Amino acid sequence: MNTTTATMTTSAAGVQSTYGALVTNALGRRTAGTAFIAADDTEISFPEALDLFGRLRTALRAAGVTHGKGFGLLSANRPDGWLAQWAGVANGGRVTPLHPFGSFDDHFFIAQDADLTVIIVDCADHRERGRQLAEAMPNTIFLTLDDADFGTNLLRLAADAEPDIAIDTAVTSDDTAMVIYTGGTTGRSKGVILPHRAIVANHLLQLADWPWPSEPRFLVTAPMSHATGWFPLGALWFGGTVIMRRRFEINAFLSAVSKHKVNMTFCVPSMVYSLLDDPSTAETDLSSLELLVYGGAPMTVPRLIKGLELFGPIFLQLYGQSEMPNVVTTLLPSEHDPTRPDRLASCGRPSAGITLRLLDDNGDEVPPGTVGELSVRGPLVMDGYRNLPEETAKALKDGWLRSGDLAVQNTDGFITLVSRAKDVIISGGFNVYPAEVEGPLLTHPAVAAAAVVGLPDDKWGEAVTAFVVLHEGAVVDGADLMALVKKRKGPIYTPKSVHFIEAVPLTSLGKPDKKALRVPSVRG
Numbered sequence: 001m002n003t004t005t006a007t008m009t010t011s012a013a014g015v016q017s018t019y020g021a022l023v024t025n026a027l028g029r030r031t032a033g034t035a036f037i038a039a040d041d042t043e044i045s046f047p048e049a050l051d052l053f054g055r056l057r058t059a060l061r062a063a064g065v066t067h068g069k070g071f072g073l074l075s076a077n078r079p080d081g082w083l084a085q086w087a088g089v090a091n092g093g094r095v096t097p098l099h100p101f102g103s104f105d106d107h108f109f110i111a112q113d114a115d116l117t118v119i120i121v122d123c124a125d126h127r128e129r130g131r132q133l134a135e136a137m138p139n140t141i142f143l144t145l146d147d148a149d150f151g152t153n154l155l156r157l158a159a160d161a162e163p164d165i166a167i168d169t170a171v172t173s174d175d176t177a178m179v180i181y182t183g184g185t186t187g188r189s190k191g192v193i194l195p196h197r198a199i200v201a202n203h204l205l206q207l208a209d210w211p212w213p214s215e216p217r218f219l220v221t222a223p224m225s226h227a228t229g230w231f232p233l234g235a236l237w238f239g240g241t242v243i244m245r246r247r248f249e250i251n252a253f254l255s256a257v258s259k260h261k262v263n264m265t266f267c268v269p270s271m272v273y274s275l276l277d278d279p280s281t282a283e284t285d286l287s288s289l290e291l292l293v294y295g296g297a298p299m300t301v302p303r304l305i306k307g308l309e310l311f312g313p314i315f316l317q318l319y320g321q322s323e324m325p326n327v328v329t330t331l332l333p334s335e336h337d338p339t340r341p342d343r344l345a346s347c348g349r350p351s352a353g354i355t356l357r358l359l360d361d362n363g364d365e366v367p368p369g370t371v372g373e374l375s376v377r378g379p380l381v382m383d384g385y386r387n388l389p390e391e392t393a394k395a396l397k398d399g400w401l402r403s404g405d406l407a408v409q410n411t412d413g414f415i416t417l418v419s420r421a422k423d424v425i426i427s428g429g430f431n432v433y434p435a436e437v438e439g440p441l442l443t444h445p446a447v448a449a450a451a452v453v454g455l456p457d458d459k460w461g462e463a464v465t466a467f468v469v470l471h472e473g474a475v476v477d478g479a480d481l482m483a484l485v486k487k488r489k490g491p492i493y494t495p496k497s498v499h500f501i502e503a504v505p506l507t508s509l510g511k512p513d514k515k516a517l518r519v520p521s522v523r524g
Contacts, residue, residue: 017173018196020090022203024165026236027053035236036079037243037260044079046236052080054163056087059154062161063118063141067092067170070115070179074098074107074130075122076246077224080145080155082232084120089196092168094176096191097225100125100247104132106189111137113387114179114191123148125246173197179386180322191386192322199230201379205327205351206234210316212264213290216240219256219265221248227296228266230326235264250274254284261288268296269303270506276306289314291333295326297511298417298435300442300449301344308338319347319417323382324401327351328374329415345439346414347407354378358409363398371418371433374407375400406433423514425454425462430492432464434514437495440488441466441481446474451504451512452495466495467517469503 027035027050035049044052065071065088073095075081085095096114098107107129111119119137121130123146134142134150142151177196181189216235220242222228232242243260245252248271256262267275272294275281292311295318299307307315315336320326331348338344350356357365358372366372381401384392395402406419418433425432434452441450449469454462468481478498486494505516 017200018090018167018171018175019086019177019199019203020171020196021167022200022237023053023086023090023233024050024167026233028165029237030239033239034241037241038079039077039244039246049079049083050165051163052158053083053087053090054165055158055161056080056084056154057091058161058164059157060084060088060093060118060143061091061164062157063143063152063154065091065093065118067175069093069117070096071118071120072096072098072111072114072116073120073225074100074126074133075120075145075224076100076125077220077228077244078122078124078145078246079242079244081120081122082224082229082242082244084145084154085229088118089177090168090171092171092175094179096179096181097229099181100223100225104129107133108136110181110189110191111140113189114181117141118143120145120154121148121151122146171196173200176383182322190388190391193383193386194325195383197379198325198382201353202230202325202327203233203237205353205380206231207237208353209327209330209332209351210234210293211291211333212238213240214238215263217261217263217288218242219253219260219262220244221253221256222266222268222271223247227268227326231266231293250278250280254280254286257289258285263288263290264293265289265291266293266295268511269294269299270297272299272307273303276303276310282310286311291316293318295319298345298347301341301439302442304336304344305338305341308336317348319415320380321403321405323395323403324376324380328354328356328376328380331414335414342410342416343414345435346410346416349413349415354380356415357400358407358415359400359402363400368409368411371406371408371431374403374405374415374417376403377401423453425452425464427454427457427460427462427464427492432493436489437464437466437485437493440485441468443488444476444481444484446470446476447481448474449504451514451517453514453517455518457496460496463496464493466498467501467504468498469501 030046034043035046036044071088071093073085118141120143123144131150143154144151173196178194179191218235292314293316313333317331319329329348330351355378357375359375377400407415407417409415418435437452438450448471451467455465457463505513507513
């Protein structure tokens with residue numbers, strides 16, 4: 001191991017423009033200490049992680065993961081899966097994470113569209129899906145993270161390989177590192193092309209903007225294939241430890257925090273809500289937590305206030321998209337002020353180095369307090385959508401990435417999202433932004449959750465329609481909720497109907513599924 005570490009230090013000095021270089025240097029900064037703790041509590045030291053990373057690079061190169069080649073990863077949260085993904089990228093390959101809850105049709109379409117020549121499968125969780133894909137794709141190489149009756153065990157190949165941790169200087173910051181597929185809720189999924197510069201920018205912004213614990217102990221429970229997979233490198237860079245659980249389960253989450261003195265984690269709002277509602281949370285020692293990063297969707301203000309009461313001032317909100325990942329805006333822990341609900345409803349201010357504007361349909365910046373489309377330019381932005389030139393041209397317009405999110409910015413620079421552009425309700429000729437209806441509804445003490453959509457209506461074009469979840473045992477009349485919104489926002493925003501449901505349907509990423517709410521059966 002001493003020879004391997006020395007080789008890394010010599011060849012990587014000063015090279016940080018690619019993600020492979022960042023990972024190599026993060027793993028090589030310490031010659032002792034625990035880098036990862038797996039779900040079974042197996043510990044992997046920094047030297048062991050660097051060695052495995054180097055061996056995976058060699059094994060993947062032999063399997064064809066080289067410059068410009070596409071490869072996929074279908075895995076639960078596990079250290080060797082995270083290392084394998086970035087080992088392939090360090091070789092110049094472009095990785096496409098496959099959604100752990102995706103359907104066969106989705107996985108097959110993505111594999112074809114992204115031209116994946118190699119797919120790595122975690123058989124502990126995805127053995128059957130891996131076998132189905134292997135049967136349907138006989139010309140694709142399948143590598144497994146466990147023994148299986150299809151493909152070849154990648155870890156066995158790596159065990160027999162020589163570690164290679166020299167920085168590949170032929171890989172540049174403009175090369176494609178990832179192709180991430182959007183959810184495809186409005187049609188076919190789109191492959192977002194992210195070059196190394198975007199991924200490096202993402203991580204440098206994290207390191208610059210966040211109040212990291214001095215010795216991070218970061219817990220991974222949300223799917224590594226999505227936002228949470230971006231964060232382990234920061235903890236490793238500071239010499240910290242990444243604790244992984246294969247998926248989010250409340251008891252496993254609480255146990256890991258208590259046992260391993262976790263001081264940092266990432267959650268989507270639905271995960272936070274589950275923790276707030278479970279009695280075990282208040283009974284568990286969570287005093288080690290210093291930073292709880294959340295994103296993927298806004299948290300409702302009442303639930304966020306409850307979270308601050310339970311966990312303390314440890315919340316940090318981030319906003320981004322696959323097209324400009326994760327760190328476009330930040331609401332820091334110091335800005336989570338329970339006496340400022342307007343600020344809690346925001347997604348913070350632009351992160352360091354982000355150029356952000358709210359633009360109208362003509363591409364002109366709107367004044368403070370006016371709704372505009374959130375638009376960004378800079379190194380964080382994607383190169384475009386794979387095989388979709390027309391969609392790319394729509395999204396990347398006049399040098400700006402048009403996010404499709406409508407927002408307002410106050411004079412202090414805080415940005416509040418009001419709607420996706422496609423979710424704006426046009427009722428009686430007026431624009432109604434769902435968040436501005438949901439906000440008043442959530443102030444009612446009986447309301448636990450609310451989601452607002454527009455439904456076709458002969459008179460109004462679209463009728464403002466509210467779906468409401470009540471707290472257990474609570475009772476309220478729909479007319480009272482309509483009156484509340486009318487008092488706060490006026491008649492244009494007042495729902496034409498209120499439907500009481502048991503739970504707001506969520507997408508597989510934990511976001512409100514407003515497409516599902518438009519299905520007639522949901523309304524009863």
